[in-house]
Amino acid sequence: EAGVAQSPRYKIIEKRQSVAFWCNPISGHATLYWYQQILGQGPKLLIQFQNNGVVDDSQLPKDRFSAERLKGVDSTLKIQPAKLEDSAVYLCASSAQGASTEAFFGQGTRLTVV
Amino acid sequence: AQSVTQLGSHVSVSEGALVLLRCNYSSSVPPYLFWYVQYPNQGLQLLLKYTTGATLVKGINGFEAEFKKSETSFHLTKPSAHMSDAAEYFCAVSEFNNNDMRFGAGTRLTVKP
Helix, strand or coil: CCEEEEEEEEEEEEECCCCCEEECCCCCCCEEEEEEEEECCCCCCEEEEECEEEEEECCCCCCCCCEEEEHHCCEEEEEECCHHHHHHEEEEEEEECCCCCCCCCCCEEEEEEE | CCCEEEEEEEEEEEEECEEEEEEEEECCEEEEEEEEECCCCCCEEEEEECCCCCCEECCCCHHEEEEHHHHCCEEECCCCCCCCCCCEEEEEEEEEEEEEEEEECCCEEECCC
8 A cells, every 4th residue: 555645855945934745644544643853853743633633733833833634635734934943854644543553654854944 | 641751862782682672651541552663764664563462562573562561661672683773763652542642752773793
């Protein structure tokens, strides 16, 4: 089966610019996650969707970050405006419904803010 | 909320030696526990998981982990390290009533020839 697809793989922007990342989860997976992974750290959950509804966005910096999941399938994560500390790898993952099911990860988007 | 602590940000072993990566969790309800591996410039790949049942879980590439409720631990082991095991390893926890998966800070494994 096809895995989680993310694009772009790499992005370099200047601070205060905006950027968007796209994720296509595994077909049929109800749960979609966006994680931020700063160099040398573990992934930090930014937002979790169940179908097209938000389950947890407690760690999403809502003044600059936004995310949506259209029709419960694809998702986009946007940063506007970007700051230097947003430089990180943004990982998208999906899982079937149920907490015991593992998450499948995409390859991530490496964002560099200069 | 559930959380994970990985002891040791960097572990170095010789090829053929035992690998032991430590993970302790905190959860108010029965946890589901996972170990993931990440190779450079790649996403995370599941090694193994514990949900219910047998507390000794076997995964891919010869890795296994044991769930010890009394110690709130889920340490990852492999009897004999191989050069190809060099990577970053992450322990993660979710709760039975919540898909919210939280990760530890990771342990970088180096394998010396």
